Amino acid sequence: MFNTLKRTAAALAVASLISAPALAADLVINFDDLNEAPKLGFETAVEKFKAANPDINVIVNITDREAHKTAIRNFLSADAPDVTSWYPGNRMAPFVNAGQFTDVSDLWESEGFNDSLASTKSAMTIDGKQWGVPYTYYQWGIYYRSDIFAAQGIEVPTNWEGLLAASAKLKEAGIAPFTIGTKYLWTAAGVFDYLNLRTNGYDVHNDLTAGKIKYTDPRIVDVFEKWKELVEPGYFIENHATMSWQEALAPFIKGEAAMYVMGNFSVAAMREGGLTDDQIDYFQFPEITPGVARAEEAPTDAFFIPSNAKNPEDARKFLAFVAQPDIQSEWNATIGQLPINKNSTVGDDKFIQKGFETVSTAEGLAQFFDRDAPAEMAKAGMEGFQEFMIKPERLDAILKRLDKVQERVYK
Amino acid sequence: MSSTGSAQVADNKSGASPGGQRSWFFRNRIKLAPWLFLLPGLLFFSVYVIAPIFQSIWISFYEWDGLSPKQWVGTANYVELLDDDRFYTSLINNVWWLVLYMLAVPAGLGIALFLNQTVTGIRLYKSLFFFPFVISQVVVGLIFTWFYNPDFGIVGIVWEFFGAKPPAILADEDLVTFGIIAAGLWPQIAYCMILYLTGLNNVSPDQVEAGRLDNAKGWKMLWFIILPQLKPATFIAIVVTVIGALRSFDLIAIMTQGGPYGSSNVLAYYMYETALSEYGFRMGYGSAIATVLFLIMLVYISFFLWRMYQDEKG
Numbered sequence: 140m141f142n143t144l145k146r147t148a149a150a151l152a153v154a155s156l157i158s159a160p161a162l163a164a165d166l167v168i169n170f171d172d173l174n175e176a177p178k179l180g181f182e183t184a185v186e187k188f189k190a191a192n193p194d195i196n197v198i199v200n201i202t203d204r205e206a207h208k209t210a211i212r213n214f215l216s217a218d219a220p221d222v223t224s225w226y227p228g229n230r231m232a233p234f235v236n237a238g239q240f241t242d243v244s245d246l247w248e249s250e251g252f253n254d255s256l257a258s259t260k261s262a263m264t265i266d267g268k269q270w271g272v273p274y275t276y277y278q279w280g281i282y283y284r285s286d287i288f289a290a291q292g293i294e295v296p297t298n299w300e301g302l303l304a305a306s307a308k309l310k311e312a313g314i315a316p317f318t319i320g321t322k323y324l325w326t327a328a329g330v331f332d333y334l335n336l337r338t339n340g341y342d343v344h345n346d347l348t349a350g351k352i353k354y355t356d357p358r359i360v361d362v363f364e365k366w367k368e369l370v371e372p373g374y375f376i377e378n379h380a381t382m383s384w385q386e387a388l389a390p391f392i393k394g395e396a397a398m399y400v401m402g403n404f405s406v407a408a409m410r411e412g413g414l415t416d417d418q419i420d421y422f423q424f425p426e427i428t429p430g431v432a433r434a435e436e437a438p439t440d441a442f443f444i445p446s447n448a449k450n451p452e453d454a455r456k457f458l459a460f461v462a463q464p465d466i467q468s469e470w471n472a473t474i475g476q477l478p479i480n481k482n483s484t485v486g487d488d489k490f491i492q493k494g495f496e497t498v499s500t501a502e503g504l505a506q507f508f509d510r511d512a513p514a515e516m517a518k519a520g521m522e523g524f525q526e527f528m529i530k531p532e533r534l535d536a537i538l539k540r541l542d543k544v545q546e547r548v549y550k
Numbered sequence: 551m552s553s554t555g556s557a558q559v560a561d562n563k564s565g566a567s568p569g570g571q572r573s574w575f576f577r578n579r580i581k582l583a584p585w586l587f588l589l590p591g592l593l594f595f596s597v598y599v600i601a602p603i604f605q606s607i608w609i610s611f612y613e614w615d616g617l618s619p620k621q622w623v624g625t626a627n628y629v630e631l632l633d634d635d636r637f638y639t640s641l642i643n644n645v646w647w648l649v650l651y652m653l654a655v656p657a658g659l660g661i662a663l664f665l666n667q668t669v670t671g672i673r674l675y676k677s678l679f680f681f682p683f684v685i686s687q688v689v690v691g692l693i694f695t696w697f698y699n700p701d702f703g704i705v706g707i708v709w710e711f712f713g714a715k716p717p718a719i720l721a722d723e724d725l726v727t728f729g730i731i732a733a734g735l736w737p738q739i740a741y742c743m744i745l746y747l748t749g750l751n752n753v754s755p756d757q758v759e760a761g762r763l764d765n766a767k768g769w770k771m772l773w774f775i776i777l778p779q780l781k782p783a784t785f786i787a788i789v790v791t792v793i794g795a796l797r798s799f800d801l802i803a804i805m806t807q808g809g810p811y812g813s814s815n816v817l818a819y820y821m822y823e824t825a826l827s828e829y830g831f832r833m834g835y836g837s838a839i840a841t842v843l844f845l846i847m848l849v850y851i852s853f854f855l856w857r858m859y860q861d862e863k864g
Contacts, residue, residue: 381699540635
C-alpha cells in the first residue's frame with residue numbers, strides 16, 4: 140500500500156516536472172457539464188480537435204454546472220483558461236463589461252458565422268461585437284402524456300381556449316393538468332416567458348428584460364391575468380414550491396399530471412423514468428393573442444475566450460472548430476439538442492426533429508428570463524413568479540415590488 | 551501564576567551560565583515564551599478573522615460586483631437595507647431561530663437526566679441519542695425535507711391517517727421557518743444532552759446525599775441541588791445554542807434555499823444569496839447585511855467575554 144503511494148507520488152512528481160514548463164501549444168479548456176451525455180459530446184469533439192491539430196496539447200477541466208457558475212469569477216482573473224464555456228445574453232454581460240472576455244467579432248467575420256450562426260447572433264452580441272461562439276441550443280415547449288390525452292379524448296390544443304379546455308377536462312378526471320417544481324424558481328420563469336411571448340410577443344419580452352417596460356405596465360398585468368386563469372382553478376400541481384424540476388417529474392411519470400412546460404433536456408429524464416416515446420410527445424406553447432409572431436425560448440450554450448488567456452491563437456482555432464457543421468451535428472446528436480450552424484444536420488429523434496422545426500421557423504429566439512434579465516432582476520422576478528403561483532391575490536404588491544427592484548437595477 | 555514564579559526561581563538558579571553574558575532574549579524568555587506560543591494563533595486569527603471583519607465593513611460602503619472597479623456609495627447600502635422587505639423577513643426569522651433554538655437546552659437536560667442511570671445497554675442508548683449530532687447538517691436537512699414531503703413523507707402519512715390534508719410545510723410561508731428550526735433542534739438537542747451528561751458525571755454525590763437527608767426530592771432536588779452544580783454546562787449549552795442559531799445556514803441552503811420567495815431567509819443566508827450566489831454578486835450590499843449580523847453577534851459576544859472575565863476574576 141505504502142509502496143503504491145510512493146510510486147504514485149513519484150509518478151505525479153515526474154508528471155508535474157514534465158508539464159511544468161507551460162508549452163506555448165498548451166490549450167486549457169474549462170467545460171461545465173459532468174452529466175454523461177454532455178461530457179461525452181464535449182470529449183468527442185475535443186478528440187477530433189486534437190486529431191486535426193496534433194501540435195496543440197489540449198488540457199480539459201470539466202466541472203459541475205453550479206460549481207462552474209461560482210468558480211468562473213475566480214478563474215477568469217486568477218488563473219484563466221484559454222477557453223471556457225458560458226452563456227450568452229445578460230449572463231455574459233458582467234464579464235464583457237469588466238473586460239474579462241475577448242471580442243471575437245473578427246472570427247464571426249472570417250469564418251462566415253454571421254450567416255451560419257445567424258440565429259443566435261443577437262444573443263452573442265453586446266455593443267455591436269460578438270463575444271463567443273455557440274455550440275448548442277434546445278427548444279422549450281409543452282411536453283405531454285399523449286397516452287393520457289388519448290384516453291381522455293383530448294386534442295392537442297392550438298390556442299389558449301383549447302389549453303384551458305384541455306386543462307379543465309384533465310382536472311375533472313382527477314389528473315393535474317400541469318406539473319412544475321418551483322423550488323429553484325427558474326421553472327416558473329419558463330411559464331412566464333411563454334405567456335408573455337404569446338400574449339405580447341418578442342419585443343415586449345426584450346423590453347421587459349432590458350428594463351424598458353415596468354412590471355405594472357398593463358401589457359405585463361395582462362400576462363399575469365392569463366396566468367391566473369391557470370393558477371386559480373388549480374391547474375398546476377400542488378406543493379410545487381417544495382419540488383425541483385426532477386422531483387416534479389414523478390407525478391408526470393406516474394400519470395398524475397399530464398403536461399410540463401419544460402426544456403428538451405427533460406426528455407432524457409422522462410425516458411429514464413420508464414416512459415416510452417409512445418407515451419410522451421411535444422407541442423408548441425399554444426397561441427394566446429392571435430397574430431402575435433411566434434417566438435420561442437431557446438437557451439444557448441457557448442464558448443468564450445477569457446482576456447487573460449495565455450494561448451488566444453489556438454483558442455480561436457478551437458472556437459472556429461466547434462462551430463463547424465459536422466462537429467455540431469455529431470455533438471448535438473450525442474446530447475440530444477439542436478446544432479446552431481444552419482448547415483448541420485439534426486438527429487432523427489422525434490423531439491429533436493420537432494424542436495428543430497419549432498426553433499428554425501420562429502420569428503425570434505429568447506434566451507430565458509434569467510439570461511435575458513440582469514441577475515438581480517431575474518432573482519427578484521422569479522421569486523415574484525413563485526409567490527404569484529402560490530398567492531395570486533398578491534399580484535399588485537408583487538408587481539410594485541418588482542418595479543422597485545427594476546428601478547434600482549437598471550439605473 | 552504560582553507555576554511561573556517557581557519557574558522563575560528555577561531559572562535564576564540555573565541561569566548563572568558559564569558565559570556570564572546573556573542575551574536580551576535569554577533574559578526575557580519567561581515573558582516571551584507565552585507570546586511565542588501564541589504567535590502563530592494570533593497571526594492566523596488576525597489575518598483570517600479580525601482583518602476580514604474590517605474589510606467587510608469597509609466593502610459595505612461600496613457598490614461592487616466583484617469584477618468591475620469598486621464604487622464608493624457611502625451609506626447607500628444601509629439606507630437600502632432599511633427599505634428592504636427581505637431584510638426584515640430575515641431579521642424576524644433570526645429572532646425566531648434564537649428564541650426557539652433555546653428549547654434545545656431544557657430538552658437536552660431532560661434527555662440527559664433520563665439517560666443518566668445505570669441499566670444494561672445504557673451506553674448504546676446514549677450513543678443513539680447522540681447520533682443526530684454526529685451526522686452532517688446536510689444529511690439532517692435532506693432527511694427532514696423528505697420527512698416533510700406531503701406526498702410521500704411521514705408527516706403526510708400521519709396527517710392522512712387522521713383524515714386531514716397534509717400541509718406542504720416547506721412551501722408554506724408561515725410554517726417553513728418553524729419546519730427548519732425543528733430540523734435544526736434535532737442535532738442541537740443531542741449536543742446539549744452530551745454537555746449535560748458530562749456535567750452530571752461531576753455532580754457531587756455528597757451534596758445529593760445531604761439533600762436527601764434534608765428531604766429534598768423531585769423538582770426541589772433538581773432545582774436546588776443538581777442545577778446549580780450544572781451551571782458551567784448550562785453556560786456552554788447556551789453559548790453553543792446561540793451561536794448555532796445565529797449561524798443557521800446549511801439547513802436553509804439544503805431545505806429551501808430561503809424559499810418560498812424568501813420567506814425562510816435568515817441574515818446569514820441572505821448575505822450569502824446577495825453576495826455570492828448565482829444571482830447575487832452585490833458584494834457591498836452583502837457586506838452591509840454581514841455587518842448588521844456582526845453587530846447583533848457583538849452584543850452577545852461582549853456579554854460572553856464579560857462573563858468569562860468575571861469568572862476569571864473569581
